[in-house]
Each structure stands twice: as C-alpha cells, then as structure tokens.
Amino acid sequence: MQEKIDKYTAEIKAFAATKADELEAFRIKFLGTKGIIKDLFDQFKTVGPEEKRTFGKVLNQFKQLAEEKYSELKEASANTADTATADIDKTLPGDGFELGSRHPLTLVRNEIIDVFKRLGFVVAEGPEIEDDWHNFSALNFPEEHPARDMQDTFFIKKNSGTDDIALRTHTSSVQVRMMENGKPPFRAIMPGRVYRNEAISARAHCFFHQVEGLYVDENVSFADLKQTLYHFVQELYGEGTKVRFRPSYFPFTEPSAEMDVSCTICKGSGCNMCKYSGWVEILGCGMVDPNVLENCGIDSKKYTGFAFGMGIERITNLKYVIRDLRLFSENDVRFLKQFQSEII
Ligand code: 2NL
Numbered sequence: 001m002q003e004k005i006d007k008y009t010a011e012i013k014a015f016a017a018t019k020a021d022e023l024e025a026f027r028i029k030f031l032g033t034k035g036i037i038k039d040l041f042d043q044f045k046t047v048g049p050e051e052k053r054t055f056g057k058v059l060n061q062f063k064q065l066a067e068e069k070y071s072e073l074k075e076a077s078a079n080t081a082d083t084a085t086a087d088i089d090k091t092l093p094g095d096g097f098e099l100g101s102r103h104p105l106t107l108v109r110n111e112i113i114d115v116f117k118r119l120g121f122v123v124a125e126g127p128e129i130e131d132d133w134h135n136f137s138a139l140n141f142p143e144e145h146p147a148r149d150m151q152d153t154f155f156i157k158k159n160s161g162t163d164d165i166a167l168r169t170h171t172s173s174v175q176v177r178m179m180e181n182g183k184p185p186f187r188a189i190m191p192g193r194v195y196r197n198e199a200i201s202a203r204a205h206c207f208f209h210q211v212e213g214l215y216v217d218e219n220v221s222f223a224d225l226k227q228t229l230y231h232f233v234q235e236l237y238g239e240g241t242k243v244r245f246r247p248s249y250f251p252f253t254e255p256s257a258e259m260d261v262s263c264t265i266c267k268g269s270g271c272n273m274c275k276y277s278g279w280v281e282i283l284g285c286g287m288v289d290p291n292v293l294e295n296c297g298i299d300s301k302k303y304t305g306f307a308f309g310m311g312i313e314r315i316t317n318l319k320y321v322i323r324d325l326r327l328f329s330e331n332d333v334r335f336l337k338q339f340q341s342e343i344i
Contacts, residue, residue, distance in 0.1 A: 126174035167195035179296035216305030225306035253286025283310035
C-alpha cells in the first residue's frame with residue numbers, strides 16, 4: 001500500500017495538464033467514485049489496527065494532495081482557458097461605438113418648428129398622396145395651369161382632371177384639409193416631403209422638403225406677415241439679419257411676395273453664395289387669396305390670412321454652405337457625420 005501511495009504521489013506531483021479533457025481524466029482516475037482514492041480507502045478498511053494508525057494519516061494526506069492539485073489546475077485553466085479564447089489579447093482596448101447624428105434637414109426643420117412654436121403655431125401633417133382638389137383646385141390653380149402639367153407633377157392616377165391622384169407638390173394641401181375641417185383662427189405650420197417631376201442635378205431633385213405656414217383670423221394683415229417673418233429670420237440667422245420683400249405671384253395668394261435675407265455668409269458684401277448681390281431668397285409668401293378661403297368653407301369677408309412656404313434644403317444650404325442637393329439624399333456617412341450627434 002505504501003508503495004502504491006508513493007508511486008501515485010509522484011504521478012500527481014508531476015501532473016501538469018492544460019487541456020480540460022486531461023484534467024477531467026485526472027479527476028476520474030484519482031477522485032472519481034471508482035477512482036484510486038476510493039479504492040485505497042476500501043483497502044484501508046481491511047487492514048489491522050496497527051496499520052490503520054500509520055496509514056490513516058498517510059492516506060488522508062494523499063487524498064488532500066490529489067484534491068489540491070485538481071482545484072489548482074482547474075482554476076488555472078479557467079483563467080487562461082484552453083480553447084480559442086486563449087488567443088484573445090485582453091490588454092487590447094475595446095471596440096469603440098459611434099453615435100449617430102441628426103440629418104441636417106432634420107436639424108434645420110426642428111429649428112424652424114421651434115421658432116414658430118414659440119409664436120403659438122401648431123404643427124400639422126397630412127398625406128403625401130393627394131387628390132387634385134387638395135393639391136390644386138382648392139388652391140385656386142386654374143384648370144390649365146402649367147404646374148399641373150405632367151412635367152411637374154407625378155401622377156399616380158390620371159382620371160378626369162379634378163379626380164386625378166398625385167404625389168403632393170407642396171404641403172399647402174395640409175392647410176386646405178385643416179381649413180376644411182376646422183374653424184378659424186388657424187395658426188399652424190406644415191413640414192413635409194413634396195415631389196416634383198424633375199431631372200436630378202446639383203440644383204434640382206424629384207423630392208424636397210418644405211415648411212409652410214398659415215395664419216387665418218379676423219384682421220390679419222400684410223404687416224402681421226412681415227413682422228412674423230422678420231422675427232423668424234432674426235431667430236434663425238441671428239439679430240441684425242436684414243430682410244426685403246419683392247412682389248411675386250402665386251395662384252393661392254394675393255398679393256404675393258418673395259422674401260430675401262441679407263447673405264448670411266458675406267453679411268451682404270457679396271460672395272458666390274449670393275451671386276455677389278448681397279441677398280438670398282429664402283421663401284415665398286402672401287395674403288391667402290379669398291377664393292382659397294371660400295373653397296375651404298371660410299367666410300372671406302370676415303376672415304383674412306397670410307401664408308408662406310419655404311424649402312428646407314435651401315435654408316440648410318445657406319446655413320451649412322452646401323452646394324449640391326444630392327448630398328441630402330445619398331446618405332454618405334462622411335457627409336452626415338459632420339452634423340450634431342444625437343445626445344441621448
Ligand atoms: C414657396 C412658396 C408658398 C403658400 C406657399 C399657401 C397655402 C395656402 C393658402 C395660401 Cl392653403 N398659401 N402657401 C403661400 C405662399 C408661398 O410657397 O416658394 N415654397 C417653397
């Protein structure tokens with residue numbers, strides 16, 4: 001018995017497994033229910049009292065040695081691991097993760113919305129697929145108006161003129177729906193995507209984004225329009241930005257105007273953003289044509305209103321000096337990640 005113990009003690013001391021299956025074989029051989037230690041203890045039961053005294057201690061020490069060896073190797077293998085994880089260099093820095101960023105059009109749209117919200121305007125949205133009435137007829141477009149033409153409008157269904165279904169060409173259709181379904185006063189802005197059947201280039205796209213605004217109440221005047229839009233420009237481009245109004249024409253407003261701001265890049269001294277004029281056009285506006293109010297069921301003798309519309313792309317180009325409209329829809333991350341990241 002002593003001989004066996006000596007032999008196994010040497011074997012245990014020399015054992016240095018690194019693989020999990022070798023370690024498991026060790027456990028089964030020495031510590032298993034049919035293992036060597038169990039066997040030795042069984043033999044121990046049969047020896048005389050004299051031998052029991054000497055072997056009792058030796059056997060317990062032997063058992064302890066085997067158990068200690070096993071737990072020591074088990075712990076070591078858990079730390080270094082014996083499989084593929086052994087190849088991982090834990091001193092390397094972890095993978096970073098990048099935050100996304102807001103699309104520049106979203107940033108500018110939100111800025112525009114915020115200014116008007118502070119003035120008490122609400123935000124309204126509507127469908128991108130519209131019927132002729134909401135996109136054209138209610139807005140005083142004559143039957144033969146060129147804007148209805150196939151070249152400008154994406155028609156989904158050509159029925160009989162007034163029954164046509166098309167992608168909306170402006171968000172004015174949302175204002176028509178609002179006026180038809182409610183009662184004045186109205187004070188709302190309508191952001192959204194609109195579509196025009198145009199060839200894509202640096203300066204034109206088949207879709208773009210608009211914010212339109214509408215204010216209808218008793219005694220609303222052109223002075224209210226001018227003051228509201230002047231305030232908007234001070235908020236958006238900073239105090240001291242100049243504005244000027246030029247007469248214009250839209251079927252749905254009378255009188256109509258276009259509004260320019262002093263060039264935000266060169267402050268009016270002349271640069272290629274403003275084509276050396278010192279002024280940049282940013283929106284169209286006017287007093288809502290009485291015909292439009294009547295078409296929407298509003299008494300044009302009692303109520304007047306102003307409306308305006310602007311392209312978000314144009315405002316964004318001016319703010320960030322972007323010269324190619326295609327950048328907005330190509331989703332090139334090198335372009336997108338230059339804008340404010342999302343802060344959660
Ligand atoms: C532009 C010009 C404009 C409007 C939009 C409007 C809507 C209703 C009644 C009257 Cl329901 N007007 N909207 C008015 C003037 C100009 O947009 O250049 N947009 C990009």
